[in-house]
Amino acid sequence: MTGRIVVGVSGGIAAFKTAALVSRLVQLGEAVSVVMTESAQQFVGPATFSALCNSQPVIHPFDSRFPLGPHIELAQDCKLLIVAPATAHVMAACALGLADTLLSTLYLNVECPVVMAPAMSTPMWEKPAVQRNVEQLRLDGVHLVGPEIGWLSCRRQGAGRMAEPETILDFVKPFLTSTSPE
Numbered sequence: 049m050t051g052r053i054v055v056g057v058s059g060g061i062a063a064f065k066t067a068a069l070v071s072r073l074v075q076l077g078e079a080v081s082v083v084m085t086e087s088a089q090q091f092v093g094p095a096t097f098s099a100l101c102n103s104q105p106v107i108h109p110f111d112s113r114f115p116l117g118p119h120i121e122l123a124q125d126c127k128l129l130i131v132a133p134a135t136a137h138v139m140a141a142c143a144l145g146l147a148d149t150l151l152s153t154l155y156l157n158v159e160c161p162v163v164m165a166p167a168m169s170t171p172m173w174e175k176p177a178v179q180r181n182v183e184q185l186r187l188d189g190v191h192l193v194g195p196e197i198g199w200l201s202c203r204r205q206g207a208g209r210m211a212e213p214e215t216i217l218d219f220v221k222p223f224l225t226s227t228s229p230e
């Protein structure tokens with residue numbers, strides 16, 4: 049199936065693991081574009097994704113490379129949107145249908161499957177408000193992978209650790225039909 053995968057990276061520590069996911073997708077022969085939130089840049093540099101994808105990540109909703117707007121143009125040939133890590137904030141925005149950031153606006157505009165890999169502290173993950181948003185996203189057809197229980201950057205064990213890149217890769221493979229050799 050032609051089309052590109054858009055990987056949305058939001059602002060959590062686990063963003064560094066998304067570089068490995070993007071690399072694996074590229075190695076599978078997939079065309080990958082990366083959308084980063086402003087916060088995501090605090091955790092991983094755009095240059096990492098530029099090199100991995102051979103194209104600069106899209107960060108600004110008014111990026112002049114996209115006269116129609118990146119939320120429109122990136123959606124046009126998008127066959128899969130992966131949000132990893134998916135922060136509490138980005139999931140709330142998507143659950144509510146807010147179009148106040150590029151990533152949440154792109155989410156509203158894509159017509160392809162959407163996979164989210166949540167990542168946050170255990171108290172955040174267990175908060176009723178977050179769980180309500182997760183349930184709403186499920187009802188809206190979003191596919192969630194993880195989070196897992198394990199070591200968290202806040203130095204405790206618990207639920208909220210982002211699924212490993214290989215786990216996300218295995219999860220999204222059924223959405224892809226690319227048969228390019230690894």
Ligand SMILES: Cc1cc2nc3c(=O)[nH]c(=O)nc-3n(C[C@H](O)[C@H](O)[C@H](O)COP(=O)(O)O)c2cc1C
Pocket residue numbers: 057058059060061062085086087088134135136137138149167168169172
């Ligand atoms: C060191 C640090 C780590 C953070 N890790 C997470 C995280 O894992 N998950 C999360 O939902 N928010 C995390 N946050 C908070 C988000 O960065 C913050 O809510 C931000 O507004 C998210 O914006 P975005 O969703 O647009 O990327 C962290 C903040 C800091 C300072």
